[in-house]
Amino acid sequence: NAGVMQNPRHLVRRRGQEARLRCSPMKGHSHVYWYRQLPEEGLKFMVYLQKENIIDESGMPKERFSAEFPKEGPSILRIQQVVRGDSAAYFCASSPPSAIRETQYFGPGTRLLVL
Amino acid sequence: AQTVTQSQPEMSVQEAETVTLSCTYDTSENNYYLFWYKQPPSRQMILVIRQEAYKQQNATENRFSVNFQKAAKSFSLKISDSQLGDTAMYFCAFMRAAGGTSYGKLTFGQGTILTVHP
Numbered sequence A: 001n002a003g004v005m006q007n008p009r010h011l012v013r014r015r016g017q018e019a020r021l022r023c024s025p026m027k028g029h030s031h032v033y034w035y036r037q038l039p040e041e042g043l044k045f046m047v048y049l050q051k052e053n054i055i056d057e058s059g060m061p062k063e064r065f066s067a068e069f070p071k072e073g074p075s076i077l078r079i080q081q082v083v084r085g086d087s088a089a090y091f092c093a094s095s096p097p098s099a100i101r102e103t104q105y106f107g108p109g110t111r112l113l114v115l
Numbered sequence B: 001a002q003t004v005t006q007s008q009p010e011m012s013v014q015e016a017e018t019v020t021l022s023c024t025y026d027t028s029e030n031n032y033y034l035f036w037y038k039q040p041p042s043r044q045m046i047l048v049i050r051q052e053a054y055k056q057q058n059a060t061e062n063r064f065s066v067n068f069q070k071a072a073k074s075f076s077l078k079i080s081d082s083q084l085g086d087t088a089m090y091f092c093a094f095m096r097a098a099g100g101t102s103y104g105k106l107t108f109g110q111g112t113i114l115t116v117h118p
Helices: none
Strands: A005-007 A010-013 A019-024 A031-037 A043-050 A053-056 A065-068 A075-079 A088-095 A110-114 B003-005 B010-014 B019-021 B024-026 B032-039 B046-052 B064-069 B074-079 B088-096 B112-117
Touching: A005 A088, A010 A019, A019 A088, A019 A110, A031 A075, A043 A065, A043 A075, A075 A088, B003 B088, B010 B019, B019 B112, B024 B074, B032 B064, B032 B074, B046 B064, B046 B074, B074 B088
Parallel strands: A010 A110, B010 B112
Antiparallel strands: A005 A019, A019 A075, A031 A043, A031 A088, A043 A053, A065 A075, A088 A110, B003 B024, B019 B074, B032 B046, B032 B088, B064 B074, B088 B112
16 A cells, blocks of 8 residues: 655745645545645644545645645645745645544655745 | 644664653643654654543553653653664654544644664
């Protein structure tokens, strides 16, 4: 059973460009979470999605950031008009649809560098 | 809002010895979950151990065990027989139990860098 997949693993963008990060959850998992890890810091929650629904986006910056988890295909975290402060590691995690879904399994992360 | 605090930025231990990492948290919830995650140099986040707040028995996973003190809001991780492969950043994390609006959201501490020396 493949784990959580994220791509690309490394992404370099210039200021003002768009960054698109992809996350494929573990097989059978229908809950996806995105976290951001700034250098030398812990992970900070961004958004929690189920298929076609945003459940909790309390950690998402109000502007330039958006996330989706369509019925088919991976979850996408999109950052428009990137700035240097967006440079970070972005982790995706998934959990199963059962009533007990507290355990989240993490992907390897995408390292975004904004020049 | 919940907060998680790890007061030890760095710890070191000799191979085969035991080390304890500290974690405290603040919440008004009665039902919740606590986790320890490991992040080795590869930066992959790996679940080490999980504790349900309603269980009095401390969780154990092979060489890893926790000391969960609910009244004190303390959740320490003990690593026995330390191995070189245990060298990593360790994060303590909190999650509200089902039924809350922020269920599913993990709140992490700042992390503790553990170095195991040969």
